Amino acid sequence: MSQLLLIYFVAGVLLVSLTIYVLTAGADYGGGVWDLFATGPRASLQRDLIERAIGPVWEADHVWLILVIVLLFTGFPPAFSAIMIGLHVPLTLIIIGVVMRGSAFSFRSYGGGSDRAERDWGRVFAIASLVTPILLGVALGTIADGRVPAHPTQLADFFLPWLTPFGFAVGFFALVLFAYLAACYAPLETDDPQLQDDFRMRAIIVGILAGIAAGIVLLLSRVQAPLIWGGLTQREWTWPLMWANGLAALGALYALWRRYFSAARVLAAAHVSLILWGWAFAQFPYLVPMNNTIFNSASPKITMEFLSGALAAGSVILLPSYRYLISVFKSHPERRRRTRTVKPISAGDAE
Amino acid sequence: MLPNIIAARSQMGISLGFHIVFACMGIAMPLLMVLAETIHLRTRDEVYLLLARRWATGTAILFAVGAVSGTVLSFELGLLWPHFMKRAGAIIGMPFSLEGFAFFTEAIFLGLYLYGWERLSPRAHIAAGYIVAFSGMISGVFVVMANSWMNTPVGFKLDSHGHPYDINPVAALFNPAAFHETLHMIIAAYAATGIAVAGVHSFMLLRDRGNLFHRRAVTIALAMGAIASVFQPLTGDFAARQVALLQPIKLAASEGLFPTEPGAPLAIGGIPNAATHHLDYAIEIPDLLSLLTYHNPHAVMTGLDSFPEQDWPPLFAVHTGFDLMVGIGTALVGLSLWALWLIWRRRTIFGSVWFLRALVAATPLGLIAVEAGWVVTEVGRQPWIIYNVMRTRDALTPMLGLEVQLILFTSLYIFLGLTVLRLMYRHVMRSPDSEEIARLLRRGALVA
Numbered sequence: 001m002s003q004l005l006l007i008y009f010v011a012g013v014l015l016v017s018l019t020i021y022v023l024t025a026g027a028d029y030g031g032g033v034w035d036l037f038a039t040g041p042r043a044s045l046q047r048d049l050i051e052r053a054i055g056p057v058w059e060a061d062h063v064w065l066i067l068v069i070v071l072l073f074t075g076f077p078p079a080f081s082a083i084m085i086g087l088h089v090p091l092t093l094i095i096i097g098v099v100m101r102g103s104a105f106s107f108r109s110y111g112g113g114s115d116r117a118e119r120d121w122g123r124v125f126a127i128a129s130l131v132t133p134i135l136l137g138v139a140l141g142t143i144a145d146g147r148v149p150a151h152p153t154q155l156a157d158f159f160l161p162w163l164t165p166f167g168f169a170v171g172f173f174a175l176v177l178f179a180y181l182a183a184c185y186a187p188l189e190t191d192d193p194q195l196q197d198d199f200r201m202r203a204i205i206v207g208i209l210a211g212i213a214a215g216i217v218l219l220l221s222r223v224q225a226p227l228i229w230g231g232l233t234q235r236e237w238t239w240p241l242m243w244a245n246g247l248a249a250l251g252a253l254y255a256l257w258r259r260y261f262s263a264a265r266v267l268a269a270a271h272v273s274l275i276l277w278g279w280a281f282a283q284f285p286y287l288v289p290m291n292n293t294i295f296n297s298a299s300p301k302i303t304m305e306f307l308s309g310a311l312a313a314g315s316v317i318l319l320p321s322y323r324y325l326i327s328v329f330k331s332h333p334e335r336r337r338r339t340r341t342v343k344p345i346s347a348g349d350a351e
Numbered sequence: 352m353l354p355n356i357i358a359a360r361s362q363m364g365i366s367l368g369f370h371i372v373f374a375c376m377g378i379a380m381p382l383l384m385v386l387a388e389t390i391h392l393r394t395r396d397e398v399y400l401l402l403a404r405r406w407a408t409g410t411a412i413l414f415a416v417g418a419v420s421g422t423v424l425s426f427e428l429g430l431l432w433p434h435f436m437k438r439a440g441a442i443i444g445m446p447f448s449l450e451g452f453a454f455f456t457e458a459i460f461l462g463l464y465l466y467g468w469e470r471l472s473p474r475a476h477i478a479a480g481y482i483v484a485f486s487g488m489i490s491g492v493f494v495v496m497a498n499s500w501m502n503t504p505v506g507f508k509l510d511s512h513g514h515p516y517d518i519n520p521v522a523a524l525f526n527p528a529a530f531h532e533t534l535h536m537i538i539a540a541y542a543a544t545g546i547a548v549a550g551v552h553s554f555m556l557l558r559d560r561g562n563l564f565h566r567r568a569v570t571i572a573l574a575m576g577a578i579a580s581v582f583q584p585l586t587g588d589f590a591a592r593q594v595a596l597l598q599p600i601k602l603a604a605s606e607g608l609f610p611t612e613p614g615a616p617l618a619i620g621g622i623p624n625a626a627t628h629h630l631d632y633a634i635e636i637p638d639l640l641s642l643l644t645y646h647n648p649h650a651v652m653t654g655l656d657s658f659p660e661q662d663w664p665p666l667f668a669v670h671t672g673f674d675l676m677v678g679i680g681t682a683l684v685g686l687s688l689w690a691l692w693l694i695w696r697r698r699t700i701f702g703s704v705w706f707l708r709a710l711v712a713a714t715p716l717g718l719i720a721v722e723a724g725w726v727v728t729e730v731g732r733q734p735w736i737i738y739n740v741m742r743t744r745d746a747l748t749p750m751l752g753l754e755v756q757l758i759l760f761t762s763l764y765i766f767l768g769l770t771v772l773r774l775m776y777r778h779v780m781r782s783p784d785s786e787e788i789a790r791l792l793r794r795g796a797l798v799a
Contacts (some may be wrong), residue, residue, distance in 0.1 A: 056466035059418050059458040063451070069425050070451045073436050074444020081437035084429030088750045095426045096763065099419045103767055106415030110408050111774045155751050299441035299518075306445055306520045314452035321459045328463060328470055 006304035010075040011294045013311055014068060015280050021064035022276060023181065023269050026174075028058045030182025032101065032129020033175065034202065035122060045195055047122065050182075053189045055109060056329045060322060062102065072287075074307050075299055079292035083139075086148035086288075089158050090139045097132030101125055133178045134171035138162050141170030141217075144279060145225040146289035166217070166224035173213040177272050180206040184252065184268035187261040188330075196261070203256050203264070211249065214275070227289050231282025241281070245274040356744050358753035359431045362760055364729070366424055369764045371725060372718055373417030374494075378487045378537065379544030379575065380410040381461070385480035386571050392473060397791050398563050401783065402571075404468070406548075409778055411465050416771060418458065420764075431753075435736050435746035438515060439500075442507050445520040446497040453490035457483055491540060492533045499528035502728065503597050504737045513741075527597050531590040532728070538579045538586055539724065543717025545576020546683060550714030551779055553707040562785050563792075566701055573700070573710070576717070577687035583680055588643070595644045598738060599653040601731040604664050605673035606640055607633060608654040615640040615652035620674060623666035628656060630670075664733040672726035679720035686713055 001009075031050040038046040073080040084091065101124075108121035139162070142148060147161040183203035187196035221229040232238060252267035285293040298304060353361075384406040391399035425447075429436045460482040467476055500506075506523030507515040549572035552565040559565070595602045602608075607623045607630040608615055617640040621633025638648035645652075655663060686709060693700045700706055736743040783791070 056462040059415065060455065060462055062418065062422070063455045063458050066422055066425055066454065067451050069429075070444065070447045073429060073440040074448055077437045077440030077444075080429055080440060081433040084426075084433045084436070085748055085750070088430055088748060091426060091430060092756055095423045096759070098422055099763065099767070102415050102419035103770075106412050107770060107774060110411045111777070152749055158750060299444070300516070302518055303441040303444060303520055307448060310445065310448045310452070314449070314455075318452055318455055318459075321456060325459045325462055328467060 001305070001308070003298070003301045003304065006301065006308055007075075007294050007298045009308050010071060010298075010304055010311070014071045014075065015277070017064050017067045017071065019273050019276050021061070021068060022178075022272060024057065024061035025064060026133070026178040026272070027181040027185050028054045028061055029101075029129045029133045030178035030180065031186075032105075032126045033133075033179045034182055034186070034199075036126035036130055037202075040198065042195055042198055045192070046198060049186060049189050049195060049199075051109065053186065054105065057325060058102070058105065060325055062098075065098075071307075075304065076287055076292070076294065076297040077299060079287040079294075079297040082148060082150065082288045082292055083143065086150065086152060087139050087142060087162065090135050090142070090162050094132055094135045094139065097128045097135060101128035101132060104128060130175065133175045134168070137171030137174030138167040140174070140279070141167040141225075143288055144170070144221075144228045144283055146227055146286075148288050150291055164224060166220045169213070169217045169220050173210070173217050176206055176210045176213050177275070180210050181268055181272060184256065184261075184264050187259075188265060196259070200256050200259065200261075203268075204253060207249070207253050207256070207268075227286070228279065228282045231284070232278060235282070237281065241274060241278050245271060245278065248274060353754040353757070355751070355753045356747055358757045359747055360733075360743065362753065362757045363427060363431055365757075365761055365764060366420065366427055367725065367729070368722055369768065370417065370420040370424055371721055373413050373420060374491060375540040375543050375718065375721055376410070376413040377417040377457075378491045378540040380406060380413060380548075381457075381464075381480060381484040381487055382541070383544070383548060383572055383575065384410055384464075385477060385484055386575075387567075388477050388480060390571075392477060397794075398567055398788060401791065402564060402568055405778070405782060406568075407465055409775065410461075412771060412774055412778075414461060416767060418454075421454075423760075430750075431748055432736060432743075432746040433748050435741060438513070438741065439737065442504075442515060442518055442520065442523045443497045443500045445524050446493045446500070450490050450493035450497070453486045453493060456486040457490060460486065488537060488540075491537055495533045495536045496524060496526070496529045498728070499532040500524075500526045501736065502526075502532070502601075502732055502738050503528040504740050509740070528593065531586070531593045535583070535586045535590045535724075538583050539717070539721050542576055542579035542583055542683060543721050545572045545574075545579060546686075546710075546717040547576075547714050548572035549576055550710050550712075551775075553710040554714070555779065555782060556701070557704070557707055557711065559785055560701070562783075563788050564783050569700075569710070573690060576683075577690055580680070580683040580687045580717075584684060587677070587680060592644055595652075598731070600655065600658045600662060601664065601669070601727070602644070603653060603655045603658075604666055604669040604731055605727055606652075607666065607670040608640065608652060609656050611651065611654040611657045613641065613649050613651045614638045615644075615650075615654070617643065618670075621670070623670050625660070625663070625666055662734065664731050669727055669731045672723040672730065675723040676720045676727060679716045679723070683713065683717060683720075686710065 031054050035047050035050050038044070038050075040046075069080075072083075104121045104124035108118050108125060111117060111121065142162040142164070145161075145164065145166055147164070147167075149157045149161050152158050180203060183199045183206055186199035186203075190196060218229070218232065221232070232242075248267050248271035252264050252271055255261070255264035255267055283289060285295060287294055287297055299307070384403050387399045387406060388403035390396065391403060460479045463471065463479040464476065464483055467479060471479065500523050503526045504523075505526050506519040506521070508517040510516055549569045552568040552572065556562060556565045556569065591602065591605075594605075604623075606615075607618050607621055609623075609628040609630065614637065616635040616637045618630050618633040618635050621630045623629075624631050641650040641652055642648045644650065655666075689706060689709070690700050693703055693706060697703075732738055734742050734744070736746045
């Protein structure tokens, strides 16, 4: 394969991995947000549903982020290095958020602590789930913005570039989208119509909020991120993408309204994916504007060949396994009930 | 104010030191839990099933902390050492990518294992467990292969600006240090975890001597830990002889050997004095180092004096770490042989209170040896981040005030470490007592 094809392939896998991370782990973060905002007579049922939904999958979902990092530093080392230098502070905060969220979740699920300890860990989990997506959005927004400082020397260089309205608008947008995904997936995790309705209403409200946030980001990008604004408005694929995105968004809302929950899940995922791809294509071919493109940052051909080979071989194992995991724990309740059930051997070890 | 290079190295060291405990457990705990489940499926003994489930819960907590602390490391490689990753990414991205896949497999099947007790058939469930145990081991192998490249960098050439070209990812992957480092580390993970788990259950046995749950736990964990411990000196000897060839300065620092001389003595303990080029207060056994390293008591050993002082690693940490590792390794061999002797003479280890007490005392030793071993490998590589190619200080991020985040991560890890200890203590304290086991067995007998 030519180096050009290899670059497109690795960059494509990078984008797909990021998309899956957002669609799966993003929803896990969103679940944490709904844990924080669990309200009404069924608040504890809502929290239980979220814990049940996230428990078996969050660690596997989380590995997509590791894959993104590994692909970036293997395939495009100078771009990785530039991001790690320029966004040192937000990325450090992100990993603290990742640690707090993951540990707190497992401490709550498996710690076997008192109700109070569980509530405290739940609070840590929920707050980390709220803050981390904002910071992820800030980091992506700052990259899109072309503001990643190439040669920071003073402390201000490490803070000012990402402390911008646009960065935080993208951060807020990411948070809203993650919460939206979680709310769209949640009704499929239960048979209780009231609980389904709780999340259905949340999904609709946040879906509308996401539309508003999208508008704010777009308007701000016109001033602050001209590359994205230009990419989103002036290229030939712009309008088909915009239309598809709008249709997916409206379709998801309609499906939620009519309680077509499976359709809503698919459409919401499509909506979020298209937003991500819109950003990626608008920024193309830059990885870190305005210095690193996928072409000038790519590793030598032999590395790209081996990396592509590893990706192909790995996906043969990985994709069926991941699919199996999802199908065991995320299939529709109707079908799930038909799978075999065994009684736990004693109450004492069910913890 | 701490210099940034010291702050960054300390942060990396603390992150690695924290992660390695959970990584070891993540490699070896799944094997223990599937072994218990396998015995249950063979014998239908309910105690083993209970054991598998309890070990699975412990694994869940340890694995989660291991996964997130591992993520921190993958970021810190870039956050603290961006110039290293810029140069090395294309060369050693391979093991990291493969590790990514292995770790992915582990996470997927651990989810299936932990939450699938009621959803999967027994065969599918145990198969998921074996995949977890296997992929955990493989992912450890790949990560250590990446590290071993930093010790013996091959598979590339450098141009006049220090940029690599003519890259050979396969040669880099199978670098000269890869085999002995991975072998020594993987066996260490089984030894340290097995001894630690056996120690914890022995502690419970001393309070409730007839408890079948803890007896079976000790049997499985000690079998794994003791077998690994007995083999470890062999892989250690092999590793030391490889290091003598590949990184003679690291071996010299480990042994506290200054002069290059034939018939070098083996020094135990002591404080290396860089000013006088002498190892103070050490016990020295003549010729033994040459004998161990080259199987010839008169062989010439290269000492630190043969290298410029600016290339010396921190001597005290490396020498003490080495002695600690070897000392603990020897003690664990003794403990394992004691167990064998008890089984041979008395057919059980559970009759000897002193053995159980020794096992309790040994609980943290394996993990301490792992930490000490990594000090030898990593501090012993200094002042290089890529041995003889790139100095650690040249890889450092331009970020300012790194001591702030050093304090932040140190406190975070202390807090998490104490929390995990507390949760594990509670988890262990809630393990079933003899009466519960008896009830369970009666009910199991009725069902059968």
